[in-house]
Amino acid sequence: MLWKCTVCGMTVEGNDAPDKCPKCGAPKEKFVQLSEEEAKKVYVSERTNDIHMEIIGYCDKIFRLCKEGIDLDLDPPCVALFNNAKDEIYTIKQRSKAEIAGHVGKGKW
Ligand SMILES: [Zn+2]
The missing domain is CATH 2.20.28.10 (Rubrerythrin, domain 2)
Incomplete structure (x- = not known):
């Protein structure tokens, strides 16, 4: 229960x-x-929410790597690539956070 x-x-x-x-x-x-129905929502969404949280964790790691690459400043293409990746990873992170927030609002957590 x-x-x-x-x-x-x-x-x-x-x-x-x-x-x-x-x-x-x-x-x-x-x-x-x-209720059984409410509890089922919690159980069936557990792994998916864990995956989102794991993705968020990887995003933080990638974000730090990008910042390190930018600071190393090897050449302009590398810095541009790291800057792009930093922006993209922020979008991925925020998207997963918004999805989790949606799940919580629907009792799927
Ligand atoms: Zn309490």
């Missing part, structure tokens, strides 16, 4: 609601059990 804190939105798995919310400390009474 999946329980949701009505104060902060934290979800917790278990046969019963936790004594207190692990995020905000709200008492057990503040938890509601998610």
Whole structure:
């Protein structure tokens, strides 16, 4: 069973609601059990959301590499390529973040 804190939105798995919310400390009474349909949304979206978060992590790494390449300034084509990649990777990152935000709004998280 999946329980949701009505104060902060934290979800917790278990046969019963936790004594207190692990995020905000709200008492057990503040938890509601998610319906089967609501819980299914959370479970089926879990891996996809993880993939988005992993992509965001790679974006940060690529962004840092681009900045390092720009600072090294080997030649103008390289600097231009790193600048383009830096802009493109920011778009990829923001797109995944927006998708996750959409999922959260639909209970898919
Ligand atoms: Zn909470």
